[in-house]
Amino acid sequence: MAVNDGLSRLVARARPRHRTTTEFVEATLREAILTGVIAPGTPLRQEELAETFGVSRMPVREALRQLEARALAEFHPHRGAVVAEISAADGADIGAIRMALEPMALRLSLPGLTAADLDQAEELIAEMDGEADPGRMGELNRRFHMTLYARAGRPRLLALTEQHLLAADRYLRFQFAALGYRPRSQDEHRVLLAACRAGDADTACRLVTEHVGQAAEQLTAFLEAREAG
Template sequence: MNRKPNKRAAPDLVCDGLRHAILSGELAQGMPLRQDQLAEQFGTSRIPVREALRQLEAEGLVRIEPNKGARVTPLSLADVLEMLEIRIALECHALRLAIAQMVEEDFALAEQILRRYDAQSDPDSWALMNRQFHWALYTPCHKPRLLALIDANSKHFDRFVRGQVSRASGKERPQKEHYQLLELCRQGQTDSACALLAAHIEQTKKSVQASQRHSAN
C-alpha cells in the first residue's frame, strides 16, 4: 500500500491501492480508514483520499458513516449467500451466451487450466484455479458489462471466504463437476450446462455455510 502517486492521478491511484488492499485482505472487514493516515501513507493530501473513499463506497467496499468516518465494509453470511444467488443469475446467463460462441481454443484453454488444477496440492491456490476456469468459460460471451459485474461480485465474495470454501469442499467433487461442465459445453448442451453450473454454485453455498459453522466452533 505504500505508493506515492503523482498529483494528477492521485485519486485513481489511491483508489486502486485501497481496493487492492481490501480485496486481498490486507485491510480487514470493519477496519477504520482514517483520511489523515492514508494521505500520509500515499504521500498525498486528504482531497484525493476523500475522492477515493467515495468511489470505493460506490463499489460497496467502503462504508462512510456521518461523524464516524470510513471503514472497510463488513460482510455477513447473509451478504455472501446473496452474492452466490447473484452468481447463479449472472454466470448462467454468461455461460448460455458463451457456449454458442465457443471454439476449440476456448475448450483447450479451459482444459489446460483444469490440468494445472489437478496437479496443484495447495488449497489456497484452488480458488484462483477455479476462478480462471470459470472465467475461461464466460469470456466467449463477449459482453464486457456482464463480465465486469461477474468479476466485481466474485471479488467481493473472495474477500469473505479466502480459501475457506476450497478447504471445506476439497478438490475432487468440484473438479469432477468442472470436467462435466466443460464436456457439456463442448457438446453444445446449453440447458444441461447451465443447470449443472447452477447446481455447482448451490453446492458452494453449502460449503460456505459449513465453513462458517466450523469457524464458529
C-alpha cells in the same frame, strides 16, 4: 499502522500503471480489501492512508467513495469508512447473485466459445489440480469461470459477474484463513467443461448453477456457525 502493514508492499509496485492518483489508490485499496490484506471492519483513516500512499487526503477520499459504491467499504457520516464486514447474510446474497448471473453469462457465451478458449479452460483446470496456495487457486478458479463466459459479448454483465466472483473469493479466503486450506477436487469443473465442449447449454447452465450453489451453501454454513458461536 494497522492498515499500513501489508498495504505498503502493494503500493510500491503498481503506481505507474495508472493515469491519475485516485485511480491508483482505488485499484490498490480494492485489491487489498479483496485479497484480505486489510481485514473486514478495519477503519479506513484518510490521513493514515494518504501517508502510506504518499499522497494527499483528496484522492483517498475519492477512492473511498468509489469503494463505497462497490460495497467494499461502508461510510458512516462524520465517522469515516470501514472495510465491508463479512456476514452470512451477505455471503448468501453474493451466492444468489452469482447463481443468477453466471448461467446467463454462460448461455450467451457458449455458442461463441472457440477451441482455444476451451483448451485454455482445460489448462486452468490442470493448473488448479494440486495447487497449494489458496490465493493462486482463487485466481485460477476465477479465470476458469471468466474464460467460459468471455464470449457472451455483454461487457456490463461480465463486469458484474467478475465483481461478484471477486467478492466470493474474498469470502473464501476468509474461510481458508479460519479453517485452513484444503485443495478441492476439480471433477465439477471437468464435467462442466465437458458439457461446454459438447455444446450442451442446458446441462452446462444447470451445472454452473449447482456448482455455485454448493459453494455458496458450504460458505454460509461456515459463516452461520461462526456467527452463532
